[in-house]
Amino acid sequence: MAERFDEDALHAVGVRIDAEHPEGIIFDPHQPQLRVTDLSAVRGDGIFETMLAVEGHVRKFTAHLQRLQRSAQITEIPLPPDSSWRAAVDLGLDEFRTRGGLPDELAVRITASRGVDGEPASDDPAFSGTYWVLLTPVSSKVKDSRGRPISVTLLDRGYDSTAPQRAPWLLLGAKTLSYAVNMAALRWAAAHGHDDVVFTSSDDLVLEGPVSSLLLGHRTADGQVHLKTPSAEAGILPGTTQATIFRAAEQAGWQTSSGPVTVAELHAAEFLWLTGSVKLVSPIARIDDHEVRVDAELTNSLLDFLSQEG
Amino acid sequence: MAERFDEDALHAVGVRIDAEHPEGIIFDPHQPQLRVTDLSAVRGDGIFETMLAVEGHVRKFTAHLQRLQRSAQITEIPLPPDSSWRAAVDLGLDEFRTRGGLPDELAVRITASRGVDGEPASDDPAFSGTYWVLLTPVSSKVKDSRGRPISVTLLDRGYDSTAPQRAPWLLLGAKTLSYAVNMAALRWAAAHGHDDVVFTSSDDLVLEGPVSSLLLGHRTADGQVHLKTPSAEAGILPGTTQATIFRAAEQAGWQTSSGPVTVAELHAAEFLWLTGSVKLVSPIARIDDHEVRVDAELTNSLLDFLSQEG
Structure with missing residues (x-):
């Protein structure tokens, strides 16, 4: 520690x-x-x-x-x-x-x-x-960790994706100090040989990390890049770093979208990143036992998007 | 406040x-x-x-x-x-x-x-x-509130009853300081005219209060009393006050049990109480729009069980 x-x-x-x-x-x-x-x-x-x-x-x-x-x-x-x-x-x-x-x-x-x-x-x-x-x-x-490939484990956050709508007392859109579960998930990941966590809903949607947002990316047929992030309706904290990256990406001519992301879609993704305000961007190289491609050039583009800001 | x-x-x-x-x-x-x-x-x-x-x-x-x-x-x-x-x-x-x-x-x-x-x-x-x-x-x-009938609202805690087993990182059996959701549920109840909350699982089991345990009671045909409490497997904090009541009740010849309790079973219960270490025993007189019978004599018996202890 x-x-x-x-x-x-x-x-x-x-x-x-x-x-x-x-x-x-x-x-x-x-x-x-x-x-x-x-x-x-x-x-x-x-x-x-x-x-x-x-x-x-x-x-x-x-x-x-x-x-x-x-x-x-x-x-x-x-x-x-x-x-x-x-x-x-x-x-x-x-x-x-x-x-x-x-x-x-x-x-x-x-x-x-x-x-x-x-x-x-x-x-x-x-x-x-x-x-x-x-x-x-x-x-x-922390500075050295930026841009470095990480391994994540998928952990069920217990809620289904309709919980935020039907149960506002669960405070799913608020960033509260009640973070014991987030920390427990990170300890669980470390104990099982992973660097971080991607939470899933009990109905198999992909959500976010305990302290980060998730980005999916793929190169389209015309050489463009498409970025996607899970939609906030499922009880995700809207990521400020993700939003900055998307804004800059759109200006660079990339496509962006947000919407429900299934676990199957996650596993089919070409590239994946976790993003956060201090750690910035971490490419995911492994989800549990699945290898994920890492593209250093793309990761650097995302880091560049963030340094352009303000 | x-x-x-x-x-x-x-x-x-x-x-x-x-x-x-x-x-x-x-x-x-x-x-x-x-x-x-x-x-x-x-x-x-x-x-x-x-x-x-x-x-x-x-x-x-x-x-x-x-x-x-x-x-x-x-x-x-x-x-x-x-x-x-x-x-x-x-x-x-x-x-x-x-x-x-x-x-x-x-x-x-x-x-x-x-x-x-x-x-x-x-x-x-x-x-x-x-x-x-x-x-x-x-x-x-607080002293005056003991034994007084209360109104509760049923609120979904978002988790289904199998979450504790499959997702230990949710810390469902631990009494952590991350209580923001419990407090939000109590604020929600107060804003809707209720004194307290009974949490339910997303698969319609009845769990506990944000800061209390739930007891169900009924008088059996032979004039005995049967007490029941939801089982801890569903992610409930085992209640120390409930346990003390059950021990004394058993010594008094009452029947006790614990097991899954459905919402239908809750609504069919003859008597209901919330129990806690400081507020002791509160008979539930209303669940949302449903009236519940209150028996002052039974409530006093439960309070007596607690004062016998130690």
Whole structure:
């Protein structure tokens, strides 16, 4: 476990947002910040986004804030205004500069907890919960992993694909802190010799990874590339990285689509990738016992699409 | 929200367990204790139990510790020895005595977090996570609610009843901190005029409440009482309160059983209750639009069974 964090993690910066500090105030992430009664720690009752800042620029900040708002609506967790999040992130970036150097890449995690039950932090609903930003230098290990082929295992997420529509209390479109199952799936994969997971529905649709989106690709007869991703209706978190890739791909003349993807379709796919905001793009070279073709040139195109952004 | 906590909550006592304090050390729950990088707050990645202490005696402590151990095995979260939990709870009880008075009833929540990723709190695996006990006086509101008839709504939990067997990574037998869905279900119920929820599987079996177990009861032809509870195989947390009731009921000559319970069987049940460690027993008087008979005498018998214990 220890090797998952290198010395860079020791240099993380925290920024808290509250009614008295709507533009944020710096804290030391090595010091306790949360009460044990904070609902984030009591019941995983909060929402979050993880973004990538490159040379001090946060990629697709607006898309992440929009997804955070969607999570907030679903979970009924009140949020500070977007301007607070942006100011708090800026404050954190400045803190790095003041300390003598902005790392080339930072993982920027923004978290909104429902707060302490029965004790709103402020009478202003926009600041009634607990809000913080954590900026952590991206380790060389994570940087090196980008673009590298991975092996995944297909794991049933237990829900059928109609669950999100019929049971909104399952919060399937929200990115909540209740991630124990996602982490258990990743542990299961590691214990069985895989790098990552692709979740399936109980009715055999392909969904997403525990912390990533899935892309399928094939070269069409005319030499074009077609990218496809499972549709969000099945209870998938809409991927901001996937969306950025699709936008750039369309501009490059590629075809893109989203829709239901069956397990059979997954196995028939020519190329597959997992995408995420910090790990960016990982080509899938194996699904359980099935080899999958890997095309380094295509993977580099996807990585290029992401670096064009903003 | 504010009325859910009365002034008693201000007098909670916290006890932390770590390698330097294997028998616990007192902390003030109003002061920050957790780093924002603690996995309890990052990903709801921890496990817990909530117990009831009456006049300084923790009810069914052993059963809760056993269930915590089961959660720990499923989630691979290392735990301090039982003796640490017991000593820490004793320390918390003593703190109340020192302060001038042990409340007649305390909710005692024990929590084990996986800790901070990549930074184990100790080289000793038994203390590598973050561990704490929170003792909170039970409010008069909760006390008054015991035995009172409630209205519940049936909500689909999305999983079918075979999910626990085929997909252990769903952690269905573990009591984890990832409770956002349970809380969302309770909010849904409240918004629709109900007090609580009974979860169903997608294949129409009846499961449990978000924070309680379900009991079915009927009087048999010979005047006996038969209690039934849904079987744990369907992905239910085995209820410690339900188990205590069943043990005492059997000693009183009642019949008990556990097995699959269909929605039709639920609607045909003569009596229904939700049971939990702190709220004890709540007779169900309504399931959505269906009235259910309530028998105050039977409910009192169940409450008596619980007060006999220990």
